[in-house]
Structure formats: C-alpha cells, structure tokens
Amino acid sequence: MNIGDVASKSGLPAKTIRYYEEIGLVCPPRGENGYRSFGEDELHKLAFLGRARALGFSIEDCRILLALYEDDGRESAQVKKVAEDHLKRIEEKIAQLQSMRSTLKHLVSSCAGDNRPNCPILNDLARD
Amino acid sequence: MNIGDVASKSGLPAKTIRYYEEIGLVCPPRGENGYRSFGEDELHKLAFLGRARALGFSIEDCRILLALYEDDGRESAQVKKVAEDHLKRIEEKIAQLQSMRSTLKHLVSSCAGDNRPNCPILNDLARD
DNA sequence: GTTGACCTTCCAGTAACTGGAAGCACTATC
DNA sequence: GATAGTGCTTCCAGTTACTGGAAGGTCAAC
Structure with a gap:
C-alpha cells in the first residue's frame, strides 16, 4: 500500500503519517521507487495511533501505549x-x-x- | 515601574510582558538605562490582558478587545x-x-x- | 508523449510562551 | 573603590502536533 491508501484507510492525513515516521512512531519500508510501502501491520499501528490521538493522548503517550501494546510482558x-x-x-x-x-x-x-x-x-x- | 514591578502587580511573568511588547500589545517607553518604564496605564493594560487570557481569549482576540476598550466609538x-x-x-x-x-x-x-x-x-x- | 494524480524531500509557519546564555545596570556592603 | 547579588537587556532555541507549499520524481492512462 502507498501512503494515500493507508491515509484513507486509517483516516489520518498523509502528511501526518509522514510526520509519524519522522518521529519514529512507524517505519514503513521503501519500494524501489522510493515510495513508502505499508503492510497490514503498519496500517493497524496507524489506526491504533489515530484512535489514541482521538482520545486526546499526547504523542509521547501514544509512543508508550504502542510500546506496551507490542510488549507481551506488559x-x-x-x-x-x-x-x-x-x-x-x-x-x-x-x-x-x-x-x-x-x-x-x-x-x-x-x-x-x-x-x-x-x-x-x-x-x-x-x-x- | 520596572518590568519586575509590573510583573508582580499584574501577575504576568516578565517574559510574557516582553513578549507582549514584541507582538505590539503594549509599548512601554524606555528609560536612560534602556529599561522599560511602565506607567499606571500600561499596568492597567497588562492586567486587562491577563484577565482576558485567563478567560481563554486568544492573543488576537485580546488585541481586538483592547482596541475596542480604547475606542470610545465602539x-x-x-x-x-x-x-x-x-x-x-x-x-x-x-x-x-x-x-x-x-x-x-x-x-x-x-x-x-x-x-x-x-x-x-x-x-x-x-x-x- | 503528455497530462494528471500521486509520491518524494525540505522549509516555513502555527500559538503563546518559556528557558537559557551573554552581557549591562543598579544597590548594598566591606 | 572593589565586589557580590539582583535585575535588566537582547537573542536564540525549544515546546506540540501538525499543516501548507514549493520543487521535483514516478506512474497509469489516453
């Protein structure tokens, strides 16, 4: 999936997704052409972030929540x-x-x- | 009055008062030593701003409110x-x-x- | 081959301060 | 008169979470 696809599927603007990559919340791999290439896992993460942000959690809280989500030992x-x-x-x-x-x-x-x-x-x- | 005096009297931090001068909300004259020299009118204005900000008005709203306050034809x-x-x-x-x-x-x-x-x-x- | 949509990076701007550094000015004390 | 301490000055950078826009590469369709 390109960024436009995950943008419409997650409800987040493409700009925001690029920003989330910049600050290390997601790190989609790149294709041959340099385009970001998102999988289901990245989309899932972005949807998670979108919901957490909608509940007003700060970006730093989101970072923590995401880390906890991915930590089986939480x-x-x-x-x-x-x-x-x-x-x-x-x-x-x-x-x-x-x-x-x-x-x-x-x-x-x-x-x-x-x-x-x-x-x-x-x-x-x-x-x- | 120096900035420290109006700061304690108005309840606004000195930093904030300097910022308000920078964006043109107040413009206190300067003394020989380069210090800002505040009169009662400036103090009154700052107190006005402090109360408007405490009510959540934006700086631009404050600018408008202050202009209306000083406009007898409002x-x-x-x-x-x-x-x-x-x-x-x-x-x-x-x-x-x-x-x-x-x-x-x-x-x-x-x-x-x-x-x-x-x-x-x-x-x-x-x-x- | 050209148009148009989509992608890339980079830079600047938003709101309203706040912190800190470097350096004068003033006051009190020794 | 020297010194210490406080207060004043300017300037620069950082905060939050994006958002807009410019300049330019890529891709699919006609």
Whole structure:
C-alpha cells in the first residue's frame, strides 16, 4: 500500500503519517521507487495511533501505549496508569473550561450588544 | 515601574510582558538605562490582558478587545460578538473533552490494572 | 508523449510562551 | 573603590502536533 491508501484507510492525513515516521512512531519500508510501502501491520499501528490521538493522548503517550501494546510482558497496570493520568488531565481541563464558560456566559448575557459603547464585558476585564 | 514591578502587580511573568511588547500589545517607553518604564496605564493594560487570557481569549482576540476598550466609538455588539464566538468555541471544546472523558472512564474502569498483560484499553485502541 | 494524480524531500509557519546564555545596570556592603 | 547579588537587556532555541507549499520524481492512462 502507498501512503494515500493507508491515509484513507486509517483516516489520518498523509502528511501526518509522514510526520509519524519522522518521529519514529512507524517505519514503513521503501519500494524501489522510493515510495513508502505499508503492510497490514503498519496500517493497524496507524489506526491504533489515530484512535489514541482521538482520545486526546499526547504523542509521547501514544509512543508508550504502542510500546506496551507490542510488549507481551506488559502489565495492564502500566497501561491503566497512562490512561488514568490522561483522564485526570482531561478532567482538570474540563473544570478550567467550565469555569471560563460560566464567567463568559454571565458576561455575555449582561451585555446589551447594541450600538452603544457601554459594555459590562470590557468593564469586567478592566476592573481594578 | 520596572518590568519586575509590573510583573508582580499584574501577575504576568516578565517574559510574557516582553513578549507582549514584541507582538505590539503594549509599548512601554524606555528609560536612560534602556529599561522599560511602565506607567499606571500600561499596568492597567497588562492586567486587562491577563484577565482576558485567563478567560481563554486568544492573543488576537485580546488585541481586538483592547482596541475596542480604547475606542470610545465602539458598539457593545462588537465586544459581545467576540465573547460569544469565544464562548461557542469553549463549549465545543468542553463537549469534545467530555466525550473523551466518557470513553476513557469506561476503559479505565474496565482495566484490571494488575500484573497481567491483558488490557481492555489496548484492546479497544487496537480493535479492527 | 503528455497530462494528471500521486509520491518524494525540505522549509516555513502555527500559538503563546518559556528557558537559557551573554552581557549591562543598579544597590548594598566591606 | 572593589565586589557580590539582583535585575535588566537582547537573542536564540525549544515546546506540540501538525499543516501548507514549493520543487521535483514516478506512474497509469489516453
């Protein structure tokens, strides 16, 4: 398979796949013409990476998860730890965004949004 | 005031203030010794920026908000638009993170987290 | 043989800082 | 007056995970 094939099958852009090769997440062999030649295993890996990224795991987490996936001697506790840490970071991020949302909602609803200059949003940002 | 003073008063790191000057958000005059010399107005601006950033506004949004703040002819509708667009983006982000959280929570709870290799998290990432 | 799609590499840019090095400036102390 | 310590300056590089684009080689079809 050429890169375009695995791109459409994995859902990842070709650019991203080249990038993943550059940083060592995958290393497809090359054909005579210099084209990357992907097998089912590489496609499987890329799909794995796509799903992990879709769950918000960082590239470094993905690297670890992939290594654990390929390590028969892994302990599920290692995987769980990575996922739990990530979950915790996500929950912190959600809390932070919810706090912003709450403040913003309040500000937006208090602003007339008309053609006059007075604005509670700016007043709040400029408060002393 | 030197940069260290406005840094502690505004809560922004000195590095960040220099960066804000570099991108034209503030432009404090310089003293004889080449040091940046901040007045109350610059401090006020920096505090404004700090609060806007804390609400998650992008630097470009901050630039717009600051310009509106300093424009007596502004219409509150302009400010409200910026805030509403930002609020919408935040809500989308929250929804995305909540979806990740939901999946992750489920996966984490289904993983034994022991010394055995079998792991539902990896199974899910590797599913066909 | 030429068009068009697909592949290659390389370089630059994104957002918003942050860390660190090298080197002045200022203040306090001996 | 020398020195130490802190604070200021600029400049360069690195962060995250790609993404866009240019210049050019390859392949299949007509």
